[in-house]
Amino acid sequence: MTALLLLPLLLPCALPPLARRALDRLAPAAALRTITAAAVVLAGCSVTALGAFVLTGLLKLPVFAALGELVHPLRTASDLFVAPAAATSVGALAVGAWTLVRSVLRQSRALRVARTAAGCGPAAGDLCVVDSPHPDAYALPGRPHRIVVTTAMLRTLDADEREVLFAHERAHNAGGHHYFLAAAELAAHCHPALRPVRESIRLAAERAADEAAADAVGDRRLAARAIARAALAGRAAPAVRPAFLPAATTGPVPLRVRALLSDRRDSPRAAAWIAALVIACATVSCVASATGMIDFHHRVEVAQGDERA
């Protein structure tokens, strides 16, 4: 049982590299759905496993054993393992819950502030303009969906590039990308190994919106230029940059621009393989934690005298 429940705790470590490859090989929209679903499943399974360790530890204590109506001692791995595992699990769950609550509070506040800012009466279609010298734009999901753009951003881009920006933000709203981002956030707080996956999901959402925008304006190069110009305008002053630094650690924006400019499509076979690996990872985790829980339940029944070992 212990080994089975350790598996869901270890498998999330395999997802970050898989997610990065899925993002390279799959169509962005498909990558977004696959990675997010896998992250949520792996997060759920790891929390379940931690919960099982906590329960096992508690049922070892006489008080809880009496509460659980155990007539025989619960048959488990050595106490040398059970007690530390339970203590560690309690700690991990508490830390996860704490950071999650903090994040939810902060983000709902940020969203409220953004909604107030955009709730400016009648709007021109779905566009809400904010007078600000800082170039910025974001999708604001709600009823109705809005796109918020600062005047500085509108002045940075030409008319065609602005259409790219609008199409990009509309794709976020139409695709419900905020749900994926919220799920990524949730998963990241459940298991530390899922934190880098959050970045992959974020990038997948941007790439999906980029592709939708490129389709809408019918020009990938124009889409790439709009994104690059918007990003470069965000930099107030040209930074002094040491030239010897490798460009390998590129952030999300150059990746997006490069993807739009290259239009490289890998073989569908490679895409199918990587998707299958991600799904297999989630499935194994599910099966392991379910089997572990069933086994744990069986042991409890035995200890309660309801079943024979």
Place this chain on the structure above:
Amino acid sequence: MTDAKDERRPAGELEASVMAALWAAGAPQTPGQVQLSLGAGLARTTVTTILSRLHEKGIVDRQRQGRGYAYVPVQDAQGLTARRMHTELDRDSDREAVLARFVAQLSPDDERVLRDLLEPGER
């Protein structure tokens, strides 16, 4: 982009594009000027219709200019509130988590890579 394609776009999207052109211009614009800045996609009558609709909603002001009107976005008290809210929002880095922003912060490396990518054929 053909005329037919642009004329078929939802009214809300056209309103957004016209409003964006007005803000980007930064000076009162006639329907002809807006049409010019938006490219060849829209008929002048369409632009005029959209501008008068925006005026009815009270989000653009207009002033006589020659035989027609020149339009300018309204900067009302509410706009100023929005601006203050936005500044407050800027201090909150957590916004990144929920709101999908168009572009993230660039590192100096990113900037160099971007300029390299744009190099061919870029103005």
